[in-house]
Amino acid sequence: MSGFNQISSLNEVEFAPLHHYGPVTALKIYKNYVLAGYGPILKIYQMTQGDLLDVAEVFCKQVFSRNKIHHIEITSQGRLCLSGARSFMVLDLEEVLQGKGNFKERAINEWIVTCAFYENWLLILNSHNVVYKVDLASFEFDKVHCQEKSILYSGSIQVLDNGTVYVAAGTVMSGVIIWDLHSRKIVHNLTDHEGSIFGVKVDKTGKYIVSCSDDRSIKLYDFASGTVLATGWGHGSRIWTLEFFKGDNVKIMSTGEDCSLRLWQYQEGNSQLVQLEMVENCHSGKHIWSGDVDDLEYQVCVTGGADGRIKLHDLNKVNRTEYSLQEISSQTGLVFGKKDFIRDYFELKDRLIVLISNGDLVEYSDNSFKTIAFNDQHKLKDFAIVKGFSDINIVIIAARNGDLLIADFTSDLPQLSWIQDEYLGSNKLTNLLVYSTDNKYYVLVDVPNPNIPFILREFDSSFNLVNVTQLSQPNQTSFTTTDMVVDSVNNWLVIASRYVTIAAYDLSTTSMALFKKLSPGDTITSVQIITSKTNELALLILVKDGSYLYTTLTLSTTFHLDVTHANKLTKGFIEGGYIKSNKLVLYGFKSSYFYIWNETCQFEIMNELCGGSHRQWKLAPSKFIYVKDKTTLVIRNIAHRFVNDGLIHLGTHGREIRDVAVSPDGKLLVSASEDATIAVSQLEDGVKGIWSMNNHISGLQRVKFLNSEYMASSAANEEFIIWKVTQSNIPLVKEFVRLKPSAVENPDLRIMNFASIELESNVFILVTVYSNSNIKIWRIDLNKEHYGDMVKLLVNDFYTTCCILNVELLQKDDKTWLMIGATDGYVTIWDVTSKLDPEEHKLGASIIHQQLHQNGVKAMEVFTHQDGYRLITGGDDNALVVCDLQVPDLKLDIVGYEESAASATITSISVVGEHKFVTTSVDQIVRIWEYNEGLTCLSARYTTIADTGCSASMGSTIYIGGAGLSSWKVNNL
Amino acid sequence: MGKSSKDKRDLYYRRAKEEGWRARSAFKLLQLNQEFNLFDGITRVVDLCAAPGSWSQVLSRELQGKNAKIVAVDLQPMTPIDGVTTIQADITHPNTLQTILDIFAGEQADFVCSDGAPDVTGLHDLDEYIQAQLILSALQLTTCLLKPGGTFVAKIFRGRDIDLLYSQLSYLFERVICAKPRASRGTSLEAFIVCLGYKPRPGWNPKLDLQTSTEEFFEGADIGKAGNLEHFELPDDEERKIAKFVACGDINDVDSDATYTLELNRLALEPVQMPTAPPYKKALEMKRRGDLIRR
Numbered sequence A: 001m002s003g004f005n006q007i008s009s010l011n012e013v014e015f016a017p018l019h020h021y022g023p024v025t026a027l028k029i030y031k032n033y034v035l036a037g038y039g040p041i042l043k044i045y046q047m048t049q050g051d052l053l054d055v056a057e058v059f060c061k062q063v064f065s066r067n068k069i070h071h072i073e074i075t076s077q078g079r080l081c082l083s084g085a086r087s088f089m090v091l092d093l094e095e096v097l098q099g100k101g102n103f104k105e106r107a108i109n110e111w112i113v114t115c116a117f118y119e120n121w122l123l124i125l126n127s128h129n130v131v132y133k134v135d136l137a138s139f140e141f142d143k144v145h146c147q148e149k150s151i152l153y154s155g156s157i158q159v160l161d162n163g164t165v166y167v168a169a170g171t172v173m174s175g176v177i178i179w180d181l182h183s184r185k186i187v188h189n190l191t192d193h194e195g196s197i198f199g200v201k202v203d204k205t206g207k208y209i210v211s212c213s214d215d216r217s218i219k220l221y222d223f224a225s226g227t228v229l230a231t232g233w234g235h236g237s238r239i240w241t242l243e244f245f246k247g248d249n250v251k252i253m254s255t256g257e258d259c260s261l262r263l264w265q266y267q268e269g270n271s272q273l274v275q276l277e278m279v280e281n282c283h284s285g286k287h288i289w290s291g292d293v294d295d296l297e298y299q300v301c302v303t304g305g306a307d308g309r310i311k312l313h314d315l316n317k318v319n320r321t322e323y324s325l326q327e328i329s330s331q332t333g334l335v336f337g338k339k340d341f342i343r344d345y346f347e348l349k350d351r352l353i354v355l356i357s358n359g360d361l362v363e364y365s366d367n368s369f370k371t372i373a374f375n376d377q378h379k380l381k382d383f384a385i386v387k388g389f390s391d392i393n394i395v396i397i398a399a400r401n402g403d404l405l406i407a408d409f410t411s412d413l414p415q416l417s418w419i420q421d422e423y424l425g426s427n428k429l430t431n432l433l434v435y436s437t438d439n440k441y442y443v444l445v446d447v448p449n450p451n452i453p454f455i456l457r458e459f460d461s462s463f464n465l466v467n468v469t470q471l472s473q474p475n476q477t478s479f480t481t482t483d484m485v486v487d488s489v490n491n492w493l494v495i496a497s498r499y500v501t502i503a504a505y506d507l508s509t510t511s512m513a514l515f516k517k518l519s520p521g522d523t524i525t526s527v528q529i530i531t532s533k534t535n536e537l538a539l540l541i542l543v544k545d546g547s548y549l550y551t552t553l554t555l556s557t558t559f560h561l562d563v564t565h566a567n568k569l570t571k572g573f574i575e576g577g578y579i580k581s582n583k584l585v586l587y588g589f590k591s592s593y594f595y596i597w598n599e600t601c602q603f604e605i606m607n608e609l610c611g612g613s614h615r616q617w618k619l620a621p622s623k624f625i626y627v628k629d630k631t632t633l634v635i636r637n638i639a640h641r642f643v644n645d646g647l648i649h650l651g652t653h654g655r656e657i658r659d660v661a662v663s664p665d666g667k668l669l670v671s672a673s674e675d676a677t678i679a680v681s682q683l684e685d686g687v688k689g690i691w692s693m694n695n696h697i698s699g700l701q702r703v704k705f706l707n708s709e710y711m712a713s714s715a716a717n718e719e720f721i722i723w724k725v726t727q728s729n730i731p732l733v734k735e736f737v738r739l740k741p742s743a744v745e746n747p748d749l750r751i752m753n754f755a756s757i758e759l760e761s762n763v764f765i766l767v768t769v770y771s772n773s774n775i776k777i778w779r780i781d782l783n784k785e786h787y788g789d790m791v792k793l794l795v796n797d798f799y800t801t802c803c804i805l806n807v808e809l810l811q812k813d814d815k816t817w818l819m820i821g822a823t824d825g826y827v828t829i830w831d832v833t834s835k836l837d838p839e840e841h842k843l844g845a846s847i848i849h850q851q852l853h854q855n856g857v858k859a860m861e862v863f864t865h866q867d868g869y870r871l872i873t874g875g876d877d878n879a880l881v882v883c884d885l886q887v888p889d890l891k892l893d894i895v896g897y898e899e900s901a902a903s904a905t906i907t908s909i910s911v912v913g914e915h916k917f918v919t920t921s922v923d924q925i926v927r928i929w930e931y932n933e934g935l936t937c938l939s940a941r942y943t944t945i946a947d948t949g950c951s952a953s954m955g956s957t958i959y960i961g962g963a964g965l966s967s968w969k970v971n972n973l
Numbered sequence B: 001m002g003k004s005s006k007d008k009r010d011l012y013y014r015r016a017k018e019e020g021w022r023a024r025s026a027f028k029l030l031q032l033n034q035e036f037n038l039f040d041g042i043t044r045v046v047d048l049c050a051a052p053g054s055w056s057q058v059l060s061r062e063l064q065g066k067n068a069k070i071v072a073v074d075l076q077p078m079t080p081i082d083g084v085t086t087i088q089a090d091i092t093h094p095n096t097l098q099t100i101l102d103i104f105a106g107e108q109a110d111f112v113c114s115d116g117a118p119d120v121t122g123l124h125d126l127d128e129y130i131q132a133q134l135i136l137s138a139l140q141l142t143t144c145l146l147k148p149g150g151t152f153v154a155k156i157f158r159g160r161d162i163d164l165l166y167s168q169l170s171y172l173f174e175r176v177i178c179a180k181p182r183a184s185r186g187t188s189l190e191a192f193i194v195c196l197g198y199k200p201r202p203g204w205n206p207k208l209d210l211q212t213s214t215e216e217f218f219e220g221a222d223i224g225k226a227g228n229l230e231h232f233e234l235p236d237d238e239e240r241k242i243a244k245f246v247a248c249g250d251i252n253d254v255d256s257d258a259t260y261t262l263e264l265n266r267l268a269l270e271p272v273q274m275p276t277a278p279p280y281k282k283a284l285e286m287k288r289r290g291d292l293i294r295r
């Protein structure tokens, strides 16, 4: 064995950590503060109640050198203990907030399960079920145990008001042990669970015990007898946290691996814990590791996930009111028939206008209904559409024959008047679209007969008719209007239809252009203006099947539409959406649920079990209104209690990050994760997630930029996608082309890596390498339109049968070389100069085939050096090898070798300076190396990112991915 | 061990089934033996964390006719194997180690191995800690039972702080090697420490006491493990060493990271060992019946 490892910590100051995102391992609500253990970092947030509850970071500091904070304990006086792994630290919250904290990290020699304060002692429970009773003045201690020293997965300590101290210990093998600290006697040995116990707590009155285990159930016990009172089933996988409510000790919160937060209640006599609430889709990926609840002051819970996100949740009961037709009848005195139902409605600022199927109109305000006096019920009897403009208190009701009833609610007494149709003849109106912009109010009438023009009426803000325009319908039988916008800058009208088709009209000339099948999918449910400037309109197009598109409409002699961004939700159907402070919010249905989803930050804002989309429903700013069983009106308030809908900290992927890349301009970071998404983030004061692209369905391998406009990603199932990136105020990304897989489908066949060189603008030689030893070289011309012209396979050959891990393409003086590194430890080079014409070739004999590592060549970097190249490889065998390659024959000389360059697999290499590069390895040490005559390690520093697997550099900044993401600056380059 | 379609495509998995091994892990031990001749001259062995039992099968075959003693221990029940004494118990519990010592009744063992792995939670530091506990428990038994010069092999996960373990082991063995058999997937952190030539610590008499934890057990061994410091001061970084790495198995052996094209229905593959019921079996049943509360 070589000597001591000198390169686990060395000149750490050479690295300056910048930003970090990773698992949130502990959370605590204390008074108006939320304390978070963000790995080794302590973050403190302050809650401030204004119109909305705001939560702002007031403190952030890495307090443990290596260990993560797994537990936070705080007394009512603000005495604070942080603990995790072997470390602990005692602090005073006041002092910390005043910047006077004494952050002294201490340690025991075993894993700490939990800590608690008791009088002047700190109690530390270790993983062998032993409590260290530590004198807080002298830090002298006693060890206390109950004779039963099994290994613990979980545990807690409860100090009761009467001074009794109970230790609750969760063992690896189905047992919950409750013992008394003073008597050292076991009070209960509860064996009702199966599998490891992941959580156990005693409530503060000593009346109940709650526990959870690998069996996915929660059990509540009567403390006195040790019998199970009730069991809660519901979590789809393991449960990680359990908390009793602070005020109401028969309520419990739980979070788990299934990324759900659940609230439970025990009802006497019921052997099942009743699930009061379940919140899903609040974190990405897997695992909510931490959480806390405050049912006394702020009525909130807070959760923290593997995704590094911290999220607040509202404990207040959902406010929902229901009115049956019968109830409406008895309040208004109107009489409805047996078959009558609620036809449609429209929400104004202070009232809701409801149309009944018999033609009656009622008004709902201040929790009661009243009739709207009106005589033309018969005109609205069999068909009617209700729309309006809430800002000017106008409701519009369209009748079958095209007549429009205008109801003005500006004054207390509604003014009703009809606009008689003059255009439709005997045709029947099928749709009514409305839109307002710039104090202009537009109403469009649609009939199915394509020979009848659309009638566009323009009104002013007093709702006087200003203008009527007739627009010939697109010459297409299936053009069914679904939504419209009017762009006041250019005086353009855009109408959306089924088959992902839109029609654009120049209202000045009434000339029209039709854009068909903008994406797969069927109906466009919504179209919206993102920005508008002269001759350029950015439109958001939402498609029912879950796709959403950012497009740009321009007009020269004819209209032109360019799709700049396309993505598809995996969670359900889209009915609508909006962009609010640069965040895209989408809503729609998923099976029987209505949901509102923040797509930019990837969490659900609300949901409502309403039975699905086959009913009348409308979304107003703070209400979701729908009709149940055709005759019951349900008004579900959407309480916006929190700033940012409760998002305290954004975070990143919820699963391991496999690869990262920085755009050539340094503005974007893209990351590929085990969750099969590609995240596109802006590098601006940290890493700010913008998009989470769902096009891949298989496990990702690599992501790289091809040039400043295109990037590519590879995955299992032979998925390979080239993306087009458009930089605007936010980056836009769309799948541009995907390589067709081989004829025989094999879901395990992974495209392990790829490399490219740009021959001329957007024309590339691309090489892809596979887990079955396949090597393919392609010529990709992205200027071409059709796949056949764009993609040409030049070489299709096999290396051996082993998995290829790395690939590079080198080009110099009219020569092109291909270099691979594989699981057999070899680096192999071919001269492929003569293989680049569009004809399928074999690789032929290699010019270099040399073993550099014992097994997998895990990391490989090549850069030009003097007249030739320098190659650096890192292996699964912990070794680092530096080679020089001489042109013209690319002879390979090993010039540097370090057998033990890490204590475990080297996973990535990023070049940061002329002679310097950074390596990452799964031992969680990041190292700077210099090769200058010899190979020297300049600096080594621990990273809290576990499963450290990839890195990318931009100038002196390096981004490190694994179970989380962090960025560091390399000093002294 | 279930049988997913991924398993079916795995060549080691298929070979294991064809050759009658209960798990593909058998090849890891065989490849380790190829490199280190582990089985030369051994007769008394302990196989810790042995279920479903492919290592025990390998050992039973290799030691056939040598009047061997093989003791296999696991949390999970194991189908009996000829010439192997099986115990169902937790190896981190001191009682278990005592039971094994009792079986050996004062005799020493030539070889101790452990292929143990906990159910990972996904919290890397906790998983690494539990894995370290498994290794320390196995090492505890080893120091009480292994003859001087004997061999200890254990599964490790090469994560943070693995160099601490290498350093501690280097006090107890002539050679400590980190070996990666080709049957172990390159994408996994799994590897094996092969510790050759046990050399008892001079002046330390390892004694199993049911009341001491693994950490306390090693306190007197002086192997560079940090104990508790006065006032719980944060210890200086402990001794770390990087063990020599050896990839083993023939380079032309099947690559466990590669994708092979196979005729999938060539063989009807039935698991040799029935999978044991997971603790969450009831939850799965309830889910199937629609009894799990969704909202």
Ligand SMILES: C[S@@+](CC[C@H](N)C(=O)[O-])C[C@H]1O[C@@H](n2cnc3c(N)ncnc32)[C@H](O)[C@@H]1O
Pocket (backbone or CB within 6 Å): B022, B023, B025, B026, B048, B049, B050, B051, B052, B053, B054, B055, B056, B073, B074, B075, B076, B089, B090, B091, B092, B115, B116, B117, B118, B119, B134
């Ligand atoms: C990878 S399997 C071993 C496979 C085995 N070597 C073979 O070839 O069949 C890991 C085993 O470790 C066992 N294990 C994990 N923790 C244990 C513990 N504390 N005590 C005993 N066995 C344990 C598991 O039950 C599991 O069967």
